[in-house]
Structures are given as C-alpha cells and as structure tokens.
Amino acid sequence: MPEEHLAICRFCHSFCGIRVNVEDGRATKVIGDKHNPMYFGYTCVKGRQLPQQHYNPERVLHPMKRGKDGHSRIDAETALDEMADQLKQIIADHGPRAVALYSATYSFPYPAGVTMANAFMNAIGSRMSFSSGSIDQPGKPVAMALHGRWDAGPQPFSESDTWMLVGANPVVSKWGGIPQYNPAKRLHDALKRGMKMVVIDPRVTECAEKAHVHVQCKPGEDPTILAGIIKIIIDEELYDADFVENETTGFEDLKRIVEPYTVNYVAKRADVDPDILLEAARTFAGGERGMVTAGTGPNMAPRGTLMEYLVLVINTLCGRWMREGEQMPNPFVLLPEKRGKAQPQPKPPAWGYGEKLRVRNLSNNAGGLTAAALADEILLEGEGQVKALFSVGGNPMAAWPDQLKTYEAMKALDLNVSLDIKMSATAKLCDYVIGTKLGLEAPAITQPNEGVWGYGGSTGFPEPYAMYQGTVVEPPEGSQVLEEWEVFYGLAQRMGLQLTFAGQELDMENKPTTDELYEMLCAGSRIPLSEVKKYPHGHIFSDESIRVLPRDEDCEEKLDIGNEFMIGDLEEVMAEPVTDDAAYDATISFSHRLVSRRLNDVYNSSGRDIPALMKNHRYNPAFMNPGDMEAAGFKHGDVVRIQSDHSSILGVVEEAPDVRTGVISMAHAFGDAPEFDDQVMYIGSNTGRLTNVEKDYDPRIGMPRMSAIPVNLARVDDPLP
Numbered sequence: 001m002p003e004e005h006l007a008i009c010r011f012c013h014s015f016c017g018i019r020v021n022v023e024d025g026r027a028t029k030v031i032g033d034k035h036n037p038m039y040f041g042y043t044c045v046k047g048r049q050l051p052q053q054h055y056n057p058e059r060v061l062h063p064m065k066r067g068k069d070g071h072s073r074i075d076a077e078t079a080l081d082e083m084a085d086q087l088k089q090i091i092a093d094h095g096p097r098a099v100a101l102y103s104a105t106y107s108f109p110y111p112a113g114v115t116m117a118n119a120f121m122n123a124i125g126s127r128m129s130f131s132s133g134s135i136d137q138p139g140k141p142v143a144m145a146l147h148g149r150w151d152a153g154p155q156p157f158s159e160s161d162t163w164m165l166v167g168a169n170p171v172v173s174k175w176g177g178i179p180q181y182n183p184a185k186r187l188h189d190a191l192k193r194g195m196k197m198v199v200i201d202p203r204v205t206e207c208a209e210k211a212h213v214h215v216q217c218k219p220g221e222d223p224t225i226l227a228g229i230i231k232i233i234i235d236e237e238l239y240d241a242d243f244v245e246n247e248t249t250g251f252e253d254l255k256r257i258v259e260p261y262t263v264n265y266v267a268k269r270a271d272v273d274p275d276i277l278l279e280a281a282r283t284f285a286g287g288e289r290g291m292v293t294a295g296t297g298p299n300m301a302p303r304g305t306l307m308e309y310l311v312l313v314i315n316t317l318c319g320r321w322m323r324e325g326e327q328m329p330n331p332f333v334l335l336p337e338k339r340g341k342a343q344p345q346p347k348p349p350a351w352g353y354g355e356k357l358r359v360r361n362l363s364n365n366a367g368g369l370t371a372a373a374l375a376d377e378i379l380l381e382g383e384g385q386v387k388a389l390f391s392v393g394g395n396p397m398a399a400w401p402d403q404l405k406t407y408e409a410m411k412a413l414d415l416n417v418s419l420d421i422k423m424s425a426t427a428k429l430c431d432y433v434i435g436t437k438l439g440l441e442a443p444a445i446t447q448p449n450e451g452v453w454g455y456g457g458s459t460g461f462p463e464p465y466a467m468y469q470g471t472v473v474e475p476p477e478g479s480q481v482l483e484e485w486e487v488f489y490g491l492a493q494r495m496g497l498q499l500t501f502a503g504q505e506l507d508m509e510n511k512p513t514t515d516e517l518y519e520m521l522c523a524g525s526r527i528p529l530s531e532v533k534k535y536p537h538g539h540i541f542s543d544e545s546i547r548v549l550p551r552d553e554d555c556e557e558k559l560d561i562g563n564e565f566m567i568g569d570l571e572e573v574m575a576e577p578v579t580d581d582a583a584y585d586a587t588i589s590f591s592h593r594l595v596s597r598r599l600n601d602v603y604n605s606s607g608r609d610i611p612a613l614m615k616n617h618r619y620n621p622a623f624m625n626p627g628d629m630e631a632a633g634f635k636h637g638d639v640v641r642i643q644s645d646h647s648s649i650l651g652v653v654e655e656a657p658d659v660r661t662g663v664i665s666m667a668h669a670f671g672d673a674p675e676f677d678d679q680v681m682y683i684g685s686n687t688g689r690l691t692n693v694e695k696d697y698d699p700r701i702g703m704p705r706m707s708a709i710p711v712n713l714a715r716v717d718d719p720l721p
C-alpha cells in the first residue's frame, strides 16, 4: 500500500492542494485533494506529472561545472568554494555592481530562496537585482504608482456581476483576473450566478468562449479600445459620479483627452464592430460590482503602462473598489493582518530612482529593474559592466527578449550560474549549474500567493486560505541537490558576509532550516504558521469582523485619473496613423501581428522534457486562421519563416479557427540557441528573437514590444532534417 501525503503542487503559481502517493520513498501518483477548500480537488495535466518531473532522467542531480569537454559533476562544497573565490575577485576588480541576480519563475514557489538571494545581494552591496516581473507585466505596478492604490483593494470576483478580461486567459494560465485557484470552476459558478463576462482578445480563448461579449480586436490596439470604452462610460453617464467626485482628481482632463476616441474611430482602428464595443462598455459599466483586469497579451504589446492605467481608470470611474464597512475578502493569514482603509495610499515614485542602468536612460522603477536591459549591461564594456550572473529558477535564453543578444551575453560573462533542475538552454552556457530540490522535496508555504494581493485587480487567494507542506520525499538516492537559499547562504558564509533575512540577522555559523526561515518570513502573521500546520488539507481562516475602515480624517490622497504622462501618451496614440495592415513602420509593410499565448501542457520553458506533456506538441505551433492560411497557400504542418523587422525564426503552421485573421498566435520559451534552429519540428522556436529591445520599448521602464509584433511569413520549401 502506498502512503498518501497531502502536498502543494508548485509546478505553477496556482499551488493546488494535492494528494501524493509515496512508495518506497518515491512519489508515484498525484491527484487533487477533494477536501481542499480552495481548489476542490482540481489538478491539471502538469501537476499530475510531478512524479515524472521528480524522477526525470534528464534532471540535474549534482552540481555541474563547465570544463573544456562540457559539464561534469563537482561536489557542492567545492562548487561553492570556487564560486565564492571568483565572486570575491570580481567584486575586488570591478565592484559589487558587476554581480547581478535574475530571480524568475521558480523563485515564486520558493520564498526562502528569493529572500536569501536578495539578502546576499544587499550584503555584497549590489543593487543589480532583476526579476522576470519586469518582462511580464511591469506596467501594472507602474500604472498603480501613477493612479494610486486603493488601500482596501479591489472588489472580489465571487461577488461580482460583471468582469472584463483584457488579453488574459486565466482558465489556462491560472493567473490574472479570475482567482487562479481552480479558475474554470470559479468562472462556471459566477456565470451560473448571472455574472456577465467581457473579453478583449484577438483569439477565441477558453475564457472568450464563455463571454457574453467578445471584442476580437486587432492586437496592440488596447489603449485605443480602453480609451473608447472610457468615452462611452462618460458620455452615457455610466460612471459612479459620487466616487469620482469624492475620491479622484483629473476627471476633466480625462474627459477632454478621450473626446476623439469615438466609437467609429476605435472600431476602425481596432477592426471591431462598433456595436460590440458599445455593448462591451455598457455590459461592464452597467453592472454594480467587478473589475477590469488585464493579462500579459496587452502588457507585452506597445504601451502596456498606459493600457494598465486605463484599466485602473475604468475601475475607478465605476467605483469598483472596496468601501467602508465591507468585509475584507482576504485579510491575510501568513502575512500581517490587512484591514484596508477606504482611501488611496500615498503614491510612490513610478520611475527614475535607485540604480541607474547604463543603457537607454533607464533606472529602477515600480516594475523593478529592466531585465530586458540586462543583456546590454553584460555586453557593454566600461565601469559597472556586469560580469557575474545568478539565474534563480529562470531561463534567460528562453525568456528574455532578443535571444541572439542574450546568447552573446550568456557567453560573455566571467561567472554564469544557474540554479535549475535541468540543463536548460541557459544552463548549457553556464559555468556552474546547481541542481535544486523540487517541490515535493522541501517544505512549502502558500504565503507567496497572499503577496500578489492588489497586483492590478488581483486578490491573490479570494479568501484567507493557507496551507503548509512538509518534506514529502527525499531527493533521489545518491543525488546532491540544494535548496536555492542554501546556495546564497553558503556563498555568504564563505565570503564572510552577515545576511539579514526578512529583517532579522541570520546566524551565519549554524545553518538554519527551511522551516526556521519560513517562521521568519511569517513573523507577525495574522495566524501563526504553527496554527496553519494543524490543517493538512489547507484551511480558510475567516474573520467576518475584519472590515474596511473609514477614510482617515486627515487623508487628502486622491486617485489620479488624469495623470499628465498618461494624458500625454493618449495624445501620442491619437496622433499615430491608422493603418489597415499590421505595419507600424511606414517604410516596411507587414501582413500579420504575432501575439503571445500560453499552452496548457507547459509552463514557459518547463515541461518540455516530460513525455506525458509532449503528447500534443513537441514544438510551439504558429497558430493561424484557416482563411489566412488559404490566402497564403500554407498547409497544416508547413514550416514558415516568420520575419520581424529585427530577426526571423522558423515556425510550424497550424490551423486555428480561434485565431483572428491577420494574427499569428505562438507560445514563447521554446527552441534553443541558433545552432539548433533546424530542429524546429522537435523543439520549436524562440519568439523572443523577434523582439528588438532597443526599438519600440517603453522609454520609462524599458519594456519592449513582445506581443502584437508586426511580421511577414514565407514558406520554407527546403526540407528540414
């Protein structure tokens, strides 16, 4: 009989509660935990492959060092000794700025790792800490800084009668908009209750299929569409006049600037039916409760910050923030109690502070230092040049925009280190690869999903849910894998550094345990971690008495719906020429716009080495409308060259009636370095290569155009091996 353990799936950010069968010390099967009060037994195909992931023959089970003949095993202590020596030398020769950190996707599920990595960066005195958030939706926090954050937070999905998703597909992505904890059930329940859904997306996504109104727009035109919706809401007086009067500034400027965004103008520019646009605005604003939330698509298209700002403006016009006396949906569990006030918080600076980058006049900003400029920082010689990079649960070669530049950067580093579970496209170029423990091999807490509260219209957990998981299985016998935090702690010990972890000085002699670090991360939490541990299925720690407090008497903050920078951007958008094709550069014409998307079976570049997840596709298809294929003379399975104004990649065409005409829909983080391009049928291709980080980027935060990329297509007739 297998033992059964309750655990948290950390394959993706959703953190489903699962049941794991363990036989002879090995995980053998994963199913959902029906008694979990947040997920109700849900798992997806990825989570059910945790055993295959843990015992994958390609997993990195030992620290690896690169030599003349490729990578070979090295003892962990020796690897840390060598890395510490090299770091000391690099810092002595070039200063601490030469050391950069990139914490990415798999930093999220391991909160002790990312906290320790940043403690290490503080201790050496380098501010060059980057995260994948800056190539995700950096416009969200930047727009929030300009508009202001409502302290009591957004209205909860579970009580909403309308909702609008702008380029997000949470049913698949488990992110953004519909609470990402069994989102399909939550959407189903909400629709049954009578909630009306509006989706703005060039593709008939899993969410759009269920929507009352689907604006199947030309990609990249979201700022125009949202400005048009704002104009309809103002003209038809569908806004919350009291809320606007009492809580905002800038209404007159907003009203003036959206004036030219008439229904007909917007409809023509975004190539949508004017009636659909009117219906979208009326359906959303006609409701009482619910948020507009945006996802990665329009955040990666041009003017993501403006787009996010307009999302906030619609929410504010409609008064969709929590009010005095209402029950706080999630007052937190493993974080200090959150009892919001019915008022805006003071506005933090949006950009232009902290560390200055040496390129494109960028500096730290509310979205974090620009990872899209890190390759430049590595390649650009001179004072401050980055010589050492730690990638923690990230894969720059798969994920950073402009892959060819990234490739050069990865090879140029003096010390390139990946903390990863496999020899990723990046790890293959690293001097050291430290194999890390996987999700079932170390304790877990759900705290990171509380931390996303208020990220855009997201509430994180919609209720005060928390769960703890102890170690479920030991790593495979004979392996030497570390937790991410152990690497940075070990380096600090060797370099004689004192680390401050979550505000507390660490004992640098006696190594802490992961559980002790979690206690430190949860210090002052509303519910002690020890209490959460008593509930193996996870638990909702409700407290109806925690209600939104009134506005402070001396609070003079207002939400700004007429921010000068955003008004300026809307003026620029209006001045742009309206074209019929995908062109944005008058000198080159393009037939299509390539848009980003998620695939259910993989998680960015993760999952591509797990056979059960490769059943549908080994590569990332170039999904295309059948009408477009016919017009171009392409057949299903044809290999085409996809050309942007910067670079080109190969793609395998696949018929997809859900994709709008004029659009190619393709997942990112596939393919490998250029030497492997001819293997497109087996490994796919890297859409990041189409992006130019030096052109068409947000000048304030450096976010380049990573969706709605103008491209041309041509069939490749030479057979590939």
Ligand SMILES: Nc1nc2c(c(=O)[nH]1)N[C@H]1C(S)=C(S)[C@@H](COP(=O)(O)OP(=O)(O)OC[C@H]3O[C@@H](n4cnc5c(=O)[nH]c(N)nc54)[C@H](O)[C@@H]3O)O[C@H]1N2
Residues within 6 Å of the ligand: 104, 105, 106, 132, 133, 135, 136, 137, 296, 300, 392, 393, 394, 395, 396, 398, 399, 400, 401, 419, 420, 421, 422, 424, 436, 437, 438, 439, 484, 596, 597, 603, 604, 605, 606, 667, 668, 669, 687, 688, 706
């Ligand atoms: N063109 C284009 N580019 C994009 C995007 C896009 O839509 N289009 N999306 C962007 C977004 S939103 C993001 S967040 C970034 C993602 O950027 P990254 O996070 O840099 O990319 P991933 O592919 O998620 O890299 C995760 C790495 O972690 C490893 N890994 C898996 N499990 C574990 C684990 O348990 N522990 C550790 N230590 N490592 C593990 C994987 O093997 C993989 O190498 O990409 C961005 N890039």
Ligand SMILES: Nc1nc2c(c(=O)[nH]1)N[C@H]1C(S)=C(S)[C@@H](COP(=O)(O)OP(=O)(O)OC[C@H]3O[C@@H](n4cnc5c(=O)[nH]c(N)nc54)[C@H](O)[C@@H]3O)O[C@H]1N2
Residues within 6 Å of the ligand: 012, 105, 136, 166, 167, 168, 169, 170, 172, 173, 174, 175, 176, 200, 201, 202, 203, 205, 217, 218, 219, 220, 221, 222, 294, 295, 296, 297, 298, 301, 595, 596, 597, 598, 599, 600, 601, 602, 603, 604, 605, 665, 707, 708
């Ligand atoms: N299965 C799976 N889940 C994932 C991931 C994964 O790789 N696989 N990645 C994870 C990561 S890192 C993140 S950040 C989240 C992202 O989560 P989401 O933001 O929900 O990501 P997508 O599912 O790609 O949804 C983006 C949508 O934007 C649309 N789109 C593209 N360009 C435009 C545009 O210009 N305008 C508009 N209106 N729409 C546009 C696309 O058609 C797509 O439907 O997902 C996470 N979840």
Ligand code: SF4
Residues within 6 Å of the ligand: 009, 010, 011, 012, 013, 014, 015, 016, 042, 043, 044, 045, 046, 047, 048, 174
């Ligand atoms: S949605 Fe899938 S991959 Fe994500 S946590 Fe749940 S089971 Fe794991």
Ligand SMILES: [Mo]
Residues within 6 Å of the ligand: 132, 136
């Ligand atoms: Mo992301």
